[in-house]
Amino acid sequence: METRRFTVETAAAGTRLDVFLAEALGGEISRSRVKSLVEAGHARVGGRPASGAKQKLAEGDGVEIVLPAPEDPLPRPEAIPLSIVYEDSALIVVDKPAGLVVHPGAGNPDGTLVNALVAHCGPSLTGIGGVRRPGIVHRIDKDTSGLLVVAKTEAAHRSLSGQFAEHGRDGRLSRGYLAVVWGEPRPLSGIVDAALGRSTANRIKRAVVPEGRSDARHAVTHYRTLACGTAAAEAALVSCRLETGRTHQIRVHMAHLGHPLVGDPLYGAGVRTKAAKLEPAPRAVVEAFSRQALHAAELGFRHPDDDRALNFRSALPPDMTALAAALAIDLPENVTAG
Known part of the structure; x- marks a missing residue:
C-alpha cells in the first residue's frame, strides 16, 4: 500500500475528486482506475472518507488516496524464451516467433506471449487496471511472426493504445x-x-x-x-x-x-x-x-514518456527466407537484415 497526499490549490477548487486525483497523479493511473479506488473507500478528503468520485473540492482541502499494490497477474508466469528487441521501464518490444499465441484465451490458457512476459518482466510490471500484467495494445496472428510492442505501465498502455487507435493517421505510428x-x-x-x-x-x-x-x-x-x-x-x-x-x-x-x-x-x-x-x-x-x-518487419511509434520516435526492424525469419529461395525470389538486402 502507498498513500499519496495533496492539497487543493485555488485553481483546483470546485473540481471533482476523481478528476483532481487523476491530474495530481500525473497520469500514473487512469481516471477510471482512480474512480474505482475512490468508490472502494481508498480516498479521504479533509481527513474523512470521500463521499464519492464526484465530490467537489474546496480550496485548502487535504486529499489522500491509498494506492494498493498491484494484484498478482492472472496469467501464470512461464519461462518461455523471448527475442527482446528493446526494453525500458515503460515498454518492451519483442520479435514474436510464428506459432506463439499473444494472449491467453479459449483453447490457449497458457504457453502464450503474455505468460512469457509475466515471467520475464516480473516486478517491473507496475500494474494496469490494478493488476500486475503486460499491457497488450496490438496483436498479430499466432502464425504471423514479427514485432510487437507491449506496455509495462498504465500510462504507457494509454499512450500506446491511443497511437494504435489512430492507425498512423497522426504520423506517430507506422507498421510494415x-x-x-x-x-x-x-x-x-x-x-x-x-x-x-x-x-x-x-x-x-x-x-x-x-x-x-x-x-x-x-x-x-x-x-x-x-x-x-x-x-x-x-x-x-x-x-x-x-x-x-x-x-x-x-x-x-x-x-x-x-x-x-x-x-x-x-x-x-x-x-x-x-x-x-x-x-x-x-x-x-x-x-x-x-x-x-x-x-511484421517494421514498427515505429512515439515513446510514451518523452515522445521520442522509436523505429524497429526485424529481418525476414529463416522459414520465410527458405520459402522465398525455393520460389526463386531474389530477396533485397534490406529484408534479410534487421
Whole structure:
C-alpha cells in the first residue's frame, strides 16, 4: 500500500475528486482506475472518507488516496524464451516467433506471449487496471511472426493504445509487413480500400463486404511488390503497410486481389494447385510451410514518456527466407537484415 497526499490549490477548487486525483497523479493511473479506488473507500478528503468520485473540492482541502499494490497477474508466469528487441521501464518490444499465441484465451490458457512476459518482466510490471500484467495494445496472428510492442505501465498502455487507435493517421505510428504471395500483383503497387466483415460462409474468416453492411469495417492496405520469382514459380515478395488494423486484413486484402499468401490455410485454399505444378524440390518446401507467409518487419511509434520516435526492424525469419529461395525470389538486402 502507498498513500499519496495533496492539497487543493485555488485553481483546483470546485473540481471533482476523481478528476483532481487523476491530474495530481500525473497520469500514473487512469481516471477510471482512480474512480474505482475512490468508490472502494481508498480516498479521504479533509481527513474523512470521500463521499464519492464526484465530490467537489474546496480550496485548502487535504486529499489522500491509498494506492494498493498491484494484484498478482492472472496469467501464470512461464519461462518461455523471448527475442527482446528493446526494453525500458515503460515498454518492451519483442520479435514474436510464428506459432506463439499473444494472449491467453479459449483453447490457449497458457504457453502464450503474455505468460512469457509475466515471467520475464516480473516486478517491473507496475500494474494496469490494478493488476500486475503486460499491457497488450496490438496483436498479430499466432502464425504471423514479427514485432510487437507491449506496455509495462498504465500510462504507457494509454499512450500506446491511443497511437494504435489512430492507425498512423497522426504520423506517430507506422507498421510494415512482408508477405510471400502467389502470383505477381498487377499493378506492382497499389492501395486496397475494401471494407471487411465476418464471412457468411465461415465465421472464423473475414471477407470483403459492402460498406453498408452492419458489420463492415473500413480497411485500407498499401502494398508494393519488392521482388518476383521465376515465371514457373509465380510468386512474389510484397511489402504491406496498414492504414487500418482489422483482423486478418493483409491476408484478406491480398486474397481479394487474387494473390493470397503462400501457406495461408484460410484464404489460400483456392490456389493449392499452384504448389502441385512446382518442381519436386520447391514443391516440398512449399508443402512443408505450415503457416501464412507473413512477417511484421517494421514498427515505429512515439515513446510514451518523452515522445521520442522509436523505429524497429526485424529481418525476414529463416522459414520465410527458405520459402522465398525455393520460389526463386531474389530477396533485397534490406529484408534479410534487421
